[in-house]
Amino acid sequence: MNLQYISDSSGKTTGVFIPIAEWNELKAKYKGIEQEEINIPDWQKNEVRERIENYTNNPDKTMDFDSAMEDIEKDL
Numbered sequence: 321m322n323l324q325y326i327s328d329s330s331g332k333t334t335g336v337f338i339p340i341a342e343w344n345e346l347k348a349k350y351k352g353i354e355q356e357e358i359n360i361p362d363w364q365k366n367e368v369r370e371r372i373e374n375y376t377n378n379p380d381k382t383m384d385f386d387s388a389m390e391d392i393e394k395d396l
Contacts, residue, residue, distance in 0.1 A: 321338070321342055323337065323338060
């Protein structure tokens with residue numbers, strides 16, 4: 321791989337340049353590499369954990385998608 325390192329005025333490496341042909345090869349080899357990292361807030365992770373726990377403890381209190389949609393639509 322023909323990388324070029326970018327440095328600031330003090331010589332500290334601050335970046336890397338990847339030729340486009342090599343970048344395209346990496347994207348083909350590693351699907352999704354160009355996606356940004358997604359940071360999920362802790363409150364949202366906790367909400368999902370709580371919902372999973374509720375489902376695990378009470379699976380009989382769940383509703384399938386079609387039933388849930390019918391229930392929502394009747395209140396509109």
